[in-house]
Amino acid sequence: MTQLIKYIFHFYFDGFRNMTVGKRLWVIVIIKLFIIFFIFKLFFFHDFLQTHFTTNQQRSNYVIEQLTNPKN
């Protein structure tokens, strides 16, 4: 079991260490994920119903209100 874990660890460790193009790609992926999750999601994309209401009952009441009384 220990041997297997060691093998898997070295498999990934050596794989990452020997990457050439991959290193630059990982930098891009990390920057991109940071922008998506820590800038877009945190500052701009709050879940509207989750943010404004605490229970599903309130959420469904709100949506029903929205659907049955569309704004003019």
Added chain:
Amino acid sequence: MEHFSLALLDWSRAQFALTAMYHWLFVPLTLGTSFIIAIMETIYVRTGEEIWKKITKFWMTLFAINFAIGVATGIILEFEFGTNWSNYSWFVGDIFGAPLAVEGIMAFFMEATFFAVMFFGWNKVSKGFHLTSTWMVAIGSNISALWILVANSWMQNPVGMHFNPITARNEMANFWAVLFSPTAINKFLHTVSSAYVLSAIFVLGVSAWYLLKNRNVKLAKRSAVVASTFGLISILFTILTGDGSAREAYRVQPMKFDSFEGLYYGAKAAPLITFGVFDRHRPSLENQEPKVFTSKFEVPKLLSLMATLDPNSYIPGIDDYIKGNKAMGIVSYSDRIKMGQTALASLKTYHEALKEKNDSLASTSLKTFQDNYKYMGYGYFKDPYNLIPNVPLIFYSFHVMVGLGFLFVILFVLGLIYSMKDNLHTKRWFLYAALWTIPFAWLASEAGWLVNEMGRQPWVIQDLMPTQAALSNISSTSVMITFFLFGVTFTVLLIAEIRIMLKQIKQLNDGGH
């Protein structure tokens, strides 16, 4: 439609279109290239020829670049659902959530696990296990696409659900009906096969560039054989499933189908317009102005044949749906609007009755609601003519997609013939054509999505929820700001992808000339 803020609607739609279209720049190349790589590696394992290993590794590098740049760009769409389209997100309930959850889990386990073996496993695992991993990445990527496309198909043809009038959410009643709806099957097969075509054109085009430069000739020739064969099979399948998709649209989204062909007025033995130029954007149906095209080329009876398999059948036009056609059993849009308004009013009454604990009123209003639910979305409209999508845009997008599709058939046939005769490298005109076809593969693919999504308008869920009713009550300014942020981010990512790819392509040297 007469309700809600137009600025908010326009910016929200523009943002969704921008992010979805950018996302789709990366996805099809992943879907198709993964299979092309798997085929190349299979040849390597079977023949043992080292050149095939080198070919596989080269295309695998380009695949990795595209995958890395494109991965997670689709998550932004899910953010938008929760922020900009919260009414929609609530309304669809677990119908949308279930397939997306399955997609997330499967994508993680299949792609993440086998991806590492595919890239790190050369000379560390057996050839057979490595090949299996490569195939699993291809299959996993495509299965991920299945769940997304099933969710999208449900929006085109909502089946297998039950609407809960108390929570205002749709609940999954029959998972298999959702998964195996004819719309979903056709859409999945058509979309992934078109992605294979795009990838084959990419591989053929890059190979053509090497041959034009007289570099990596052996690699290029062999790649071209795989790309032409895979591309030809894929494009024929794309045409076949496209035909199925169109017939499905005729059945469940007839307004979209009529928009494909600019069919404002119904016709018996309807011709298929292969080329046409619109006279005006929106002919006045009220005044019965029949002149829609300034010039057109049509094939007699073909539209009737393709839609119904009967060349002499009557194909209802947009006019038939607006005004109704009793002989065809088509309920007019005016009547649907009335029924939709009844559905919305009775839903409101139902909830008021529940609050007042008036069981009798609740029961009768619920019955009225259920009787009219089928047309609920129409209740948001006053003018039936506002239910017509942007016909010229859909018509031109459809014809660009189909026209390019048939050009791709010629490209792959010639590519295969020249490869078999081993004179591909001498056909410089063809090599230039193959190279310059690369952007057109993306054009056709994006045009297909325009047809699919714009053709569904004004609906976000066909017949049940118009796009405007799906919106959140938020400021249009915030949507506008994030629109530009996304535009900049995606453009930077796209430029990065193109630059890294070009560098990899240019620096490859297999030593062969």
